[in-house]
Structure formats: structure tokens, C-alpha cells
Amino acid sequence: MAQAAALQSSRMLRILLLEDSALDAELVTEALLASGLTVFVERVVLEEEFAGMLRDGSWDLVLADYLLPGFDGLHALALARTQRPELPFVFVSGALGEEVAVEALKRGATDYVLKDRLDRLPVTVLGALAEARERTQKRESQETLQKLLDERTSLLHELDHRVKNNLQLLLSLIGIEIRHAEDEATGRVLGRMRERLQALGAAHRDLYDGNGSSRFDVSSFARGLCQELTVSIADVAIVPEFDLEAIEVEAAKAAPMALLFNEIVVNALTHAYRERHGKLKIAMHVRDGRLTFQLSDDVFSPEEKQAAQEGASGTVLKGLARQLDASVEWPADDPTVLVRVLMPVQEVG
Structure with a gap:
């Protein structure tokens, strides 16, 4: 029984x-x-x-x-x-x-x-x-999880679309302000703001390119950024060269890294390569959990190195470096290296 x-x-x-x-x-x-x-x-x-x-x-x-x-x-x-x-x-x-x-x-x-x-x-x-x-x-x-994933993906796509539209709107507004700027100094400031927004837009584009939103391909971003800037900045005839490892980091670092790299590269092209040709050598690698981003050429004169360091947006660089727990170095004893950034990262597999 x-x-x-x-x-x-x-x-x-x-x-x-x-x-x-x-x-x-x-x-x-x-x-x-x-x-x-x-x-x-x-x-x-x-x-x-x-x-x-x-x-x-x-x-x-x-x-x-x-x-x-x-x-x-x-x-x-x-x-x-x-x-x-x-x-x-x-x-x-x-x-x-x-x-x-x-x-x-x-x-x-x-x-x-x-x-x-x-x-x-x-x-x-x-x-x-x-x-x-x-x-x-x-x-x-599994069907419930797939439904939730589909809904989340749809929301991410909608968010991606809105962010892109808003960035493009801001870039258009800044472009209008630049054309109507009353003096050259104001135009230059607005131009720098536009370059920073473009860097953010590039980071956002790379972040939502089909790999999902959990990782940021920082080496691919650095390559694209330098190629775009060496072409777009006036009065610069620079050939970019790359020594980049394939590095992906957590998505939360995408925006500050994009802005930091943009700030450094734009500053270098504006102040350290004035009135000459040269090479923009970008190296990036990770060793023992630390990412090194280095900008160099065959040689920089002391005047070029000083102009680049003094021309850097000190407050902006310090704020971005602090957010990334990074250090920005301007090696005085190595004429080939203009600037070096070191920061802790956790690579995404």
C-alpha cells in the first residue's frame, strides 16, 4: 500500500x-x-x-x-x-x-x-x-531567457540608436557654432569639443558593433582614432605606424579611454609635429594587468617635447587619468618617446 x-x-x-x-x-x-x-x-x-x-x-x-x-x-x-x-x-x-x-x-x-x-x-x-x-x-x-535576451537586445539597439542621434545632433550644433564664432580662439575651443564628441561617438560605435556591450576593443579603437586624426587635422603630414596587441577591456572604460587617447593624440599632432613631417608610432600592450599606451617617433626635439607637454589640457588629462587610475608620463630622457600612459586593466576574454 x-x-x-x-x-x-x-x-x-x-x-x-x-x-x-x-x-x-x-x-x-x-x-x-x-x-x-x-x-x-x-x-x-x-x-x-x-x-x-x-x-x-x-x-x-x-x-x-x-x-x-x-x-x-x-x-x-x-x-x-x-x-x-x-x-x-x-x-x-x-x-x-x-x-x-x-x-x-x-x-x-x-x-x-x-x-x-x-x-x-x-x-x-x-x-x-x-x-x-x-x-x-x-x-x-530557455524560451523565457531567450525572450528576456531579445527584449534586452531590442532595448540596447534602441538606446544605441538614440545615443547616435543625440551625438550627431550635438556635433551639428557645435558645427553651427564654429561657423558663427566671433573670434578664432572661440572657434578653436569649439573645435576641440567637437573632436572629443567625435571620439566618444567612435567609442560608442565600436562598443555596439555586434560584439555586445560587455567589452571594448581598445586596440582597434586606437588604430582607427589615429588614422582619422592624422588625416583630419590641418597642416599635419604624419604617417601612423602601429604596434598593437589585440586588447579588449570592460565596456565601462570605453568613454574615458576614448577621451584620454583622443586628448593625447590631438595634443601631440597639434604641438609636437608642428611644421614637419614625421611618424606617429603608437604602441599598446598589456603586461601583468597593466596596459601601456605609448606615442613615439624617430626623434622629438626638446622644443617639441616641451610644447606638447605644455600644450596638453592638464585639467582634462588629470581628470581622465584619475578616472582610469592611470599615469601619464612625458619621458625627458628618451627623445623617441613623447608620451606614455600606464593603467591597470582587466582584459575581457
Whole structure:
């Protein structure tokens, strides 16, 4: 009685039984009822009947013999998996060898019971139902997570679109202000603000280029920034050269890193390369959790190095460096290196 109570289902189980022997069908039904299960068993014999019954979505389980008139259990299994892939399917057969049983399980059968061991059938049935519920719950959880992911992705795309539009609007407004500036100094200040906004826009573009929002490809950004600036800044004929490792960092660093690198490169091009050609050599690598960003040329004169350091936007650089826990160095003892930035980073794999 205790076993029967343990096996008792909370509701009537609807079982589709594929069995050509009426006696065996009675024995299967009796084995289930004797264990305390409440069942409704519908017996079918022919393939057409079985296929038609499968279309009824109310079945909880299929029990099937292996040897059947006109077709076999593996064919029945294939039909069930095509029409009702989530439906538990258990073979109940007296002619199911080990090789056939293994093949049936490979093709999607839930379990099997031999007819001379029908005492195992109730436990097998409940196990198959529990496995099916677990699969269903897992699928529903995955579908829920996918729905949440889709919603989040949609929101990110909307946010990305709005940020791009707002940045473009600000750039357009600053462009208007530059054209109407009353003096050259004001125009230069507004021009620097435009360059900073463009750097932010480039960082945002790289951040939302399909890699998601959790990582920022800082080496790719640095390359693109230097290529754009060496072309766009007037009165500069500089060839950029790169020695960059592939480095990705957390997205939270994207904006301050973009602004810091932009500030340093623009300052160098404006003050350290005045009235001459040269190379803008950018090196970037990570060692022991520290990123080094270095700007160099074959040689800088002392006057060029001094002009660059004095021309740097000290307050802006200090604020950005503080936010990144970085240090900005202007090596006086190395004529090839103009400026070097060192900062701790946690690379994103």
C-alpha cells in the first residue's frame, strides 16, 4: 500500500498503447492500476490508427510493443518524434534485444520494459513522465531567457540608436557654432569639443558593433582614432605606424579611454609635429594587468617635447587619468618617446 501511495498520480494519465495482443494490453493496464496509478489506456494496433491518435495533443505517454503487424516499433517511434517530439515513448516488448534497445534509446525512446518484468512498468512510466516534465520546464526556461535576451537586445539597439542621434545632433550644433564664432580662439575651443564628441561617438560605435556591450576593443579603437586624426587635422603630414596587441577591456572604460587617447593624440599632432613631417608610432600592450599606451617617433626635439607637454589640457588629462587610475608620463630622457600612459586593466576574454 505504501508503494501504491508513493506512485499515485495527482491526475488521470492518458496513455496511448500500441499493442496487437489484447491479453498483453490487459496485463499492461493491470500492472499500472495495481500500483495505484489512475490511467486511461487507449489501445491501437495499426499504423494509421496510431498516426491519427498522435494528432490528439492530450496524451501523456506512449507505450509500444516492438513487433507489430505491418510495421515495427522503431517506425512508430519515428512517427511519434515527428508529430509529438516532447511525448514520452516507452517500449513494452518481449522481443527487445539489447542492441535493439540501445538503438531505440539513440533514436529518442525514453525507456523500455520487458513484458516478463511488468512490475517495473509503473516506476518506468513515472520516471518517463518526470523526465518529460523536466525537459519541458528546461525548454520553457530557455524560451523565457531567450525572450528576456531579445527584449534586452531590442532595448540596447534602441538606446544605441538614440545615443547616435543625440551625438550627431550635438556635433551639428557645435558645427553651427564654429561657423558663427566671433573670434578664432572661440572657434578653436569649439573645435576641440567637437573632436572629443567625435571620439566618444567612435567609442560608442565600436562598443555596439555586434560584439555586445560587455567589452571594448581598445586596440582597434586606437588604430582607427589615429588614422582619422592624422588625416583630419590641418597642416599635419604624419604617417601612423602601429604596434598593437589585440586588447579588449570592460565596456565601462570605453568613454574615458576614448577621451584620454583622443586628448593625447590631438595634443601631440597639434604641438609636437608642428611644421614637419614625421611618424606617429603608437604602441599598446598589456603586461601583468597593466596596459601601456605609448606615442613615439624617430626623434622629438626638446622644443617639441616641451610644447606638447605644455600644450596638453592638464585639467582634462588629470581628470581622465584619475578616472582610469592611470599615469601619464612625458619621458625627458628618451627623445623617441613623447608620451606614455600606464593603467591597470582587466582584459575581457
